[in-house]
Amino acid sequence: MSDAQSNAHEFTVTEISSAVKRTVEDTFGFVRVRGEISGFRGRHSSGHSYFTLKDDGAVIDAVVWKGSYQRLTFKPEEGLEVIxxxxxxxxxxxxxxxxxxxxxEPAGAGALMALLEERRKKLLAEGLFAPERKRPLPYLPQVIGVITSPTGAVIRDILHRLDDRFPSHVIVWPVRVQGETCAPEVTAAIDGFNALSPDGPIPRPDLLIVARGGGSIEDLWGFNEESVVRAVARSAIPVISAVGHETDITLIDYVADKRAPTPTGAAEMAVPVRAELIAYVEDLGTRQRQATRRAASSLRDRLRAASAGLPRPGDLVSTPRQRLDMATTRLGSALRVAQHNKALDYQRVSGRLAPGLLRQRAESARNRLDTAATRAAYGLQTRLGRARLAYTPLAGRLRSGLLAAPVDRGARRLETAAARLDAAYLRTVETRRARLDGLSKLLSSVSYHQVLARGFALVTDSAGNLVRTAADVQPGDALSIDVAQGTIAATVAGAPPIPRRKSRADQGPDEQESLF
Known part of the structure; x- marks a missing residue:
């Protein structure tokens, strides 16, 4: 039995595959497919990406070539519903x-919000949004770096507000604030500002402002990219986020050190108001001057009180003067008594002072002196001979010029020492005089007579004891009241005390200040 023959055309596997490929590509040359990304494990070592798109009923393989992946505005992520x-x-x-x-592109705003929330939770778990990572802004930055579009209204609003509040040096790093190149350019700007040298030709900013105007979530998406968030997190310069309006929230707002509701608000956060600072400094100066006047008034009162307690100079020298007068009075009689005593002593020994006895004693002394002179001459000759013998071997080596230099040096040292001695003597005298003046002033400052001169009084009882409190006396007790010009005798009457006028010492600092 033979096989049935067929006239059907035979295709090779390659022919069938090529025909199917051409048919599929011609029919579906451009398509938009909505589905959920599944099986995405990141980019392959070749740079291509492979994953699948699925829905409730089917799955289709997907590939993104290396060149296309770099141009994607939204990168594929596992579980993201996309078109x-x-x-x-x-x-x-x-x-x-x-x-x-x-x-x-994400499949609607809901997908974008889901992706945004997923990224937020991921970065939050890494601790990038922790409050303790945020740094305080500099109070008055010298240089401010602004990262924004150079052609929009945002940069004009920031510069205008800075000029109104406190004119500052502003460096603008131009970037695109939306589109696929937004995130890389903003990341490069933040890293570039941080890479500047503080003393380089372009000064390093003390504060960064990342700003753009409002827009949809798609327009602001570049500021939700991880690269931008991580660049802000690693920035050594404090960052203010001013992206969108007050209701617009991006991931950069969570990681920035401060979030401003608008770009204008960022400028207000960056610098204080110059006029307010001037007013504040003037107010501090006024308060300082008032405090200085109050302190000077208080010190003046204390000085007066202390000076009132100092004794009069005449009182300090009155006792020594009296002692000097008494010694002067006794000096004449003491000299006469001394002269009389010396005359008596002379009379007692005058009998032994006969001329012959004196001549004998003088002759004996002369003999002893002659003997000593003879012995001295002999000894001198002997020592001179010995010295001459000792000098003879050295005479050839001794010259007058060798002694001149040491003599000159000694003379100069002597003159220097004499000059220093004179200066030291003068300084010592001045120091002792200044110390004596200080001690004299101190002695005057602690005397109680100056206190009496100011109107105070020293009260003692009949036994001479100081009366310090009202409880120390009883009605009928005799008192002695010492004032500046004398002493007043008084008796305690037992009547209620007379109200006294408010003295200067009892007045407050403000009342005392008004007197000046």
Missing amino acids: ATGRLTTYPRSSKYQIVIEQI
Whole structure:
């Protein structure tokens, strides 16, 4: 039995695969597919990305070539629902069809919000949003770096507000504030400002402001990228986030050191109001001057009180003067008594002072002196001879010039020492005089007579004891009241005390200040 023959055309596997590939690519040359990303494990070592798109009923393989991946505004992430734009093709080796993706966009605002929330939780878990990481802003930055578009209204608003509040040196780093290049440019700007040298030709800013105007979540998406968030987190310069309006929230707002509701608000946070600072400094100066006047008034009162207690100079020298007068009075009689005593002593020994006795004693002394002179001359000759013998071997080596230099040096040292001695003597005298003057002033400052001169009084009882409190006396007790010009005798009457006028010492600092 023979096999049935057929006239059907025979295709090779390659022919079938190529025909299917052409048909699929011609029919689905441009498609938009909505689905959930599944099986995404990051980019392959070749730079390409492979994953699948799925929905409730089917799965399709997807690939993003290396060149297309770099141009994607939104990068693929596991579980993200997206709308992928590309073309369908087949992979002949496995008889599969797949979509070659050229652009990816989230499937609506809900998907973007879900992606934003997922990123926020991820970065929050890493501690990038921790409050303790945030640094205080400099009170008055010298240089402010602004990262924004140079052509928008944002930079004009910031510069205008800074000029109104406190004119500062501003460096603008121009970037695109939306689109696929926004995140890389903002990241590069933050890192670039941090890389500047503090003493370089371009000064390093003390504060950074990242700003742009309001917009949709898609417009602001560049400020939700991880690269921007991590650049702000590692910035050594404090950062103010001013992205969008007050109701717009981006991830950079969580990591920045301060979030401003608007770019104008960021400028207000960056610098204080110059006029308010001037007013504050003037107020401090006024308060300082008032405090100085009060302190000077208080010290003046204390000085007066202390000077009132000092004794009069005449009182200090009155006792020594009296002692000197008494000694002068006794000096004449003491001299006469001394003269009389010496005359008596002379009379007692005058009998032994006969001329012959004196001549005998003088002759004996002369003999002893002659003997001593003879012995001295002999001894001198002997020592001179010995010295001459000792000098003879050295005479050849001794010259007058050798002694001149030491003599000159000694003379100069002597003159220097004499000059220093004179100066030291003068300084010592001046020091002792200044110390004596200080002690004299101190002695005057502790005397109680000056206190009496100011109107105070020293009260003692009949026994001479000081009366310190009202409880120390009883009605009928005799008192002695010492004032500046004399002593007053008084008796305690027992009547109620007379109200006294408010004295200067009892007045407060403000009342005393008014007197000046």
